[in-house]
Each structure stands twice: as structure tokens, then as C-alpha cells.
Amino acid sequence: MSAKAPSPPADDERVPVFGTWPRIYAAVIVCALAVMALVAVFSAFPY
Amino acid sequence: MSALDWVVLLVYLVAVVAFGFWSGRGNRRIEDFFLAGRQMRWWAVGLSVMATQISAITFIGTTGQAYTDGMRFLVFYFGLPFAMVILCVTMVPFFYRARVFTAYEYLERRFDSRTRTLTSLLFLLSRGLSVGVTLYAPSLVLSVILGWSEPATILLMGGSTIVYVVYGGNKSVIWTDVVQMAIIWIGIFLCFGVAVAQLPPGFGLRDALALAQTSGRLKIMDTSRSLTTPYTLWSGLIGGLFLMLSYFGCDQSQVQRYLSGSSLTQSRLSLLFNAFLKVPMQFLILLTGVLVFVFYHFHPAPLLWNPVEMRKLESQAPAAELAAVHQRYVAAAARRQGSAEAWVRSRTPEAQAAYQAAAAELGAARGQAVKMVEAINHGARYNDTNYIFPSYILAHLPRGLAGLVIAVIFAAAMSTLSGEFNSLATATMVDFYQRFVSSSGSDARELLISRLFTALWGGFACLVALRAGQLGSAIEVVNRFGSYFYGSILGVFLLAVLTPRAAARGAFYGLMIGMAAVFAVSRYTAIHFLWYNVVGAVTVFVVGLVITAFSPDPPAARRSQARAAA
Numbered sequence: 001m002s003a004k005a006p007s008p009p010a011d012d013e014r015v016p017v018f019g020t021w022p023r024i025y026a027a028v029i030v031c032a033l034a035v036m037a038l039v040a041v042f043s044a045f046p047y
Numbered sequence: 048m049s050a051l052d053w054v055v056l057l058v059y060l061v062a063v064v065a066f067g068f069w070s071g072r073g074n075r076r077i078e079d080f081f082l083a084g085r086q087m088r089w090w091a092v093g094l095s096v097m098a099t100q101i102s103a104i105t106f107i108g109t110t111g112q113a114y115t116d117g118m119r120f121l122v123f124y125f126g127l128p129f130a131m132v133i134l135c136v137t138m139v140p141f142f143y144r145a146r147v148f149t150a151y152e153y154l155e156r157r158f159d160s161r162t163r164t165l166t167s168l169l170f171l172l173s174r175g176l177s178v179g180v181t182l183y184a185p186s187l188v189l190s191v192i193l194g195w196s197e198p199a200t201i202l203l204m205g206g207s208t209i210v211y212v213v214y215g216g217n218k219s220v221i222w223t224d225v226v227q228m229a230i231i232w233i234g235i236f237l238c239f240g241v242a243v244a245q246l247p248p249g250f251g252l253r254d255a256l257a258l259a260q261t262s263g264r265l266k267i268m269d270t271s272r273s274l275t276t277p278y279t280l281w282s283g284l285i286g287g288l289f290l291m292l293s294y295f296g297c298d299q300s301q302v303q304r305y306l307s308g309s310s311l312t313q314s315r316l317s318l319l320f321n322a323f324l325k326v327p328m329q330f331l332i333l334l335t336g337v338l339v340f341v342f343y344h345f346h347p348a349p350l351l352w353n354p355v356e357m358r359k360l361e362s363q364a365p366a367a368e369l370a371a372v373h374q375r376y377v378a379a380a381a382r383r384q385g386s387a388e389a390w391v392r393s394r395t396p397e398a399q400a401a402y403q404a405a406a407a408e409l410g411a412a413r414g415q416a417v418k419m420v421e422a423i424n425h426g427a428r429y430n431d432t433n434y435i436f437p438s439y440i441l442a443h444l445p446r447g448l449a450g451l452v453i454a455v456i457f458a459a460a461m462s463t464l465s466g467e468f469n470s471l472a473t474a475t476m477v478d479f480y481q482r483f484v485s486s487s488g489s490d491a492r493e494l495l496i497s498r499l500f501t502a503l504w505g506g507f508a509c510l511v512a513l514r515a516g517q518l519g520s521a522i523e524v525v526n527r528f529g530s531y532f533y534g535s536i537l538g539v540f541l542l543a544v545l546t547p548r549a550a551a552r553g554a555f556y557g558l559m560i561g562m563a564a565v566f567a568v569s570r571y572t573a574i575h576f577l578w579y580n581v582v583g584a585v586t587v588f589v590v591g592l593v594i595t596a597f598s599p600d601p602p603a604a605r606r607s608q609a610r611a612a613a
Binding site: 021 | 118121125128129131132135136253254256257260265266267268310311312313315316319322323326327330
């Protein structure tokens with residue numbers, strides 16, 4: 001099939017900011033949980 | 048719309064089409080046309096992913112939903128950040144390293160050709176039909192609110208998108224999405240700012256939030272474990288997670304965006320960018336809707352938001368009955384305004400009870416009008432949620448700004464349509480034409496056919512949108528159609544990626560049984576739709592493994608091929 005390139009590419013880009021992917025994923029999850037906690041506070045705050 | 052609003056809208060349309068042409072030049076092969084030559088940076092792909100997801104009806108419907116129902120719809124997006132991380136770990140590396148054009152192409156390498164054909168066909172059927180609804184829904188709202196011709200609105204929105212996508216392919220899609228997403232962000236901030244600025248004198252943001260809270264509009268975290276209650280925390284986290292995994296991991300309209308990244312790192316970053324921004328963006332859109340709700344405490348709101356239905360009510364309902372309902376509604380609105388002001392000043396439980404009673408009376412008066420219009424329409428359900436925000440824009444936004452927000456609605460619609468036209472053409476070309484019609488051809492010829500498929504899908508979407516008015520409840524069927532197999536397709540991909548032993552037979556029949564299970568759940572239970580994807584994915588995964596366990600071993604060559612793909 002002409003739509004396929006022959007060889008898989010190497011991904012040699014440096015992982016940005018946190019240096020490793022597991023650290024980046026952990027940061028995303030912590031950030032998501034923090035946003036949800038803020039949303040819960042926003043929702044229940046006695047205005 | 049004022050002349051200035053028209054100028055703003057026309058400048059947007061001309062500029063975006065011109066930019067689409069300029070950014071899409073230089074396509075020589077179908078890899079350029081469908082995957083932007085795999086040269087895109089993460090921020091451009093990330094904005095394109097975001098723009099493809101936010102359709103016009105999401106923008107105007109979400110604000111309307113916040114007005115009528117509050118902000119609990121936000122939990123719909125709670126599973127998204129986790130889905131993005133899971134996809135970055137699992138699917139994205141597989142797709143990227145396999146150098147595929149479509150997500151379904153990967154399934155042929157891992158399982159067999161019929162699994163690829165079936166999943167791609169399901170994508171074409173559901174996305175092909177829903178793209179027409181994506182075009183029809185905002186066109187209908189704009190034509191009703193602005194008094195435009197509905198076919199002209201459809202052709203203007205659809206036609207201008209087709210023009211630049213046919214010429215520039217995915218490069219045009221991504222770069223115009225970047226511009227359109229910037230316009231959408233500007234529009235969201237402006238709407239929010241104007242809604243805050245239009246609060247009555249002496250009535251601050253904190254008072255507005257207090258009023259919204261006492262009317263239940265700020266309730267987001269519903270921890271009910273009921274599967275039938277819409278938008279609970281658990282349905283958002285678990286059901287939303289599976290929905291987002293299905294949409295971003297198995298739907299070609301999204302997969303194609305991040306396959307255009309210049310490296311695996313760029314593709315991953317584009318998804319993580321969305322993981323950070325999506326929930327705050329939806330929060331802001333919903334909060335704008337809540338502020339519009341507060342705004343209409345102090346400004347007269349129409350009895351019905353759909354002006355066409357309102358005119359129908361005025362001409363066909365008994366005049367005395369309608370006048371009585373209208374009088375009741377106006378009196379209740381005045382009482383609600385007074386009690387809201389009193390409650391904000393005193394914050395006593397008595398004042399709160401008086402406000403809530405006045406709000407309930409207002410709701411009852413409107414409910415009476417809704418019943419009347421439903422009786423005129425022979426019992427057809429009346430819902431005007433999508434008309435609230437456009438009505439507010441037109442009636443209360445300053446000149447020029449209203450035109451900009453109408454341009455935002457156009458941008459949201461066009462950014463979704465462009466990605467969908469492009470992905471439908473890709474699946475047609477790569478999963479069907481190249482396999483069943485002609486696998487060899489010059490680059491120029493393949494490019495020409497790819498453009499032709501893009502134009503055909505664009506034309507088909509316009510045709511569906513033009514006919515949608517006569518389809519009636521069929522539109523709802525089309526919208527539900529995708530939800531029957533979204534989770535099931537995810538189940539096939541989970542089998543492919545997580546279980547090296549899973550066989551093609553298990554994936555194929557598991558998919559069939561998964562779809563049947565989702566259909567049965569939707570038909571015979573009241574379980575909320577956010578759980579359908581969980582049902583589909585889990586059924587396919589379990590059934591696929593069971594069938595694999597009872598299947599004869601595949602030939603050694605097939606086993607090693609599957610292991611290599613997994």
C-alpha cells in the first residue's frame with residue numbers, strides 16, 4: 001500500500017521540562033486533581 | 048445585526064478562507080495532504096485537537112445548559128486529563144511508530160483486514176452522518192435568531208470550510224484551527240468580561256455567585272452513585288474517561304490531528320496541552336452561562352427563547368390564555384428580581400426561601416407556555432436551551448462585539464467541520480480506495496482523488512444539513528448512533544494494545560457483541576449515556592478474551608506479526 005512509509009522513526013527529541021515522561025504524566029495528574037479540588041471549593045464556597 | 052457586526056463577520060470569513068489557502072499550499076503527496084507532512088509542532092496540533100472538539104453547538108449549548116441546569120456538565124470533562132495520559136502511554140506510541148494514516152490501519156496489522164474494514168466503516172457511517180448535524184444545528188439557531196435563510200447559512204458555513212480544506216488538506220485544517228481557537232478564546236474572555244460588567248450597580252461578582260449558588264447553578268460535584276443520574280462525579284470520572292479514550296484514541300477526526308506531529312514527543316505534548324486546558328476552558332464557558340442567568344434576573348427575558356416558536360404560539364394559541372400566562376410570567380419575573388435583591392442584601396433564610404419561591408413560580412409560568420407550544424406541535428418536545436446565548440449576544444452585546452461572537456460561533460463550527468471532512472476523506476482514501484480500488488497511482492493522481500473525497504464528504508454534509516429539517520427525530524437517532532459503538536471500538540483497541548494474545552476472531556465478534564450490549568442497555572435501561580462507553584469497551588474486552596481462549600491457535604506467521612504490531 002502506498003500510504004505506508006517503510007521504517008519506523010526514532011523519537012530522539014529531549015523530553016521537555018521535567019526530563020522524563022513519567023514525571024510529566026504525574027504533573028498532569030496532580031494538576032488535574034488540583035483543578036478538580038478547586039472546582040469543588042468554588043462550588044461549595046459560601047459566597 | 049448592525050453594519051459593524053456584519054463587517055466583523057465578513058472580515059473573519061474572508062480572512063480565514065484566505066489564510067486556509069495560504070497555509071495549505073505545497074501539498075505534493077497524500078502524506079502532506081492528510082498528515083501535513085508529519086511536520087507540525089505540539090502547540091499547533093494541541094490547539095487543533097481542542098478546536099476540533101469544541102463545536103458551535105458545544106459553545107452555545109453549554110452556556111445555555113449552564114443557564115437552565117447549572118455547571119454540573121463540567122464533570123463530563125473530568126476524565127479527559129487521565130484519558131490523555133493513558134493515550135500518551137498506550138495508543139499514541141503504537142500509532143506513531145506504525146506510521147499509519149488511520150487508527151483503523153493499525154488494527155489490520157494487529158488483527159486482520161476485516162476488523163480494520165468494519166471499524167473504519169463504522170467511523171464513516173457515524174461521523175459522516177453526524178457531520179451533517181454538526182453543520183445543521185448552529186445554522187438553524189443562527190437562522191432563527193438572526194432571521195437569515197437556513198439554506199444560505201448552511202451553505203455559507205459549509206461551503207467556506209469545504210473550499211480551504213479541499214485545497215490545503217490537513218495543513219489548512221490545523222493552521223485555521225489555531226486561528227479559530229484564538230478567536231474562540233478571545234470570544235470566551237470577552238463574553239465573560241461583558242457578563243461581569245453588565246451586572247447591576249452595587250451588585251458584585253460575589254453577589255452574582257451567591258445568587259447562582261442559591262438557585263443550584265453552582266452545584267458541580269454530585270457524588271450520587273446512581274447510574275441513571277446525569278453528570279455525577281463518578282459518571283464524569285469513569286464514564287467520561289472511557290468516552291474521552293474512545294474519542295481521542297479511536298476517532299479518526301482526532302487521531303489524525305496528533306499523527307501530524309513532527310515526532311512522538313510533539314504528538315504527546317499536543318494531547319497533554321489539552322489535558323491542562325480543557326477543564327478550565329469549559330469552566331469559563333459554563334460560568335459565562337451562569338452569569339447570563341444572573342443577568343436575566345435584572346433584565347426582561349423572553350417567555351420562550353426560540354422566536355419562531357414564540358410567534359407560532361402568539362398566532363395559534365388562544366389569545367386570552369396566552370395573555371394570562373404572559374402576565375403571570377412578567378409578575379413572577381418582577382417578584383424574582385425583588386426577592387433576589389432582598390436576599391443578596393440580607394442573606395437571611397427567609398429571604399432565601401422567598402427568592403426560591405419566586406424562582407419556582409417563574410419556572411411554572413414558563414412551563415405553562417412550554418406545554419402550550421408542545422400542544423401546538425402535536426406533543427413534540429420543546430427545548431430552547433441552544434437559543435439562550437445567541438439571543439443574549441444579539442440583544443445585549445455592544446455593536447461589533449456581537450459580530451465577533453457570531454464569528455466565534457462560525458469559528459467553532461468550521462474548526463470541527465474542517466477536521467471531520469479531512470478525516471472522512473482520509474479513511475475513505477486509505478482504508479477503502481487504496482485497498483479495494485487502486486493501490487498504485489502517481490502522487491498527483493492520489494492527491495486529486497483525496498481532494499475529490501474531501502469535496503464529496505463536504506457536499507454530503509451540506510446535503511444532510513439541508514435535509515435535516517425534514518428528518519425530525521432521525522437527527523436524535525444519528526446523534527445516538529455513534530454512542531452505540533464508540534466504546535466498543537475502544538474495546539477492540541484495548542484488546543490490540545493491552546493483550547498480545549488476543550486473536551482477530553475475538554476482536555471481530557467481540558465488537559459485534561459489544562455493540563449489541565450497548566444497544567440493549569440504551570434500549571431497556573435508564574442508565575445515563577456516559578456509561579455506554581464503559582459497557583461497550585468492557586464487553587468487547589471480556590468477550591474478545593473469552594473467544595480467543597476458545598479459538599484455535601493462529602498460524603505461526605500470523606502470531607509473530609501480531610506480536611510485532613502489539
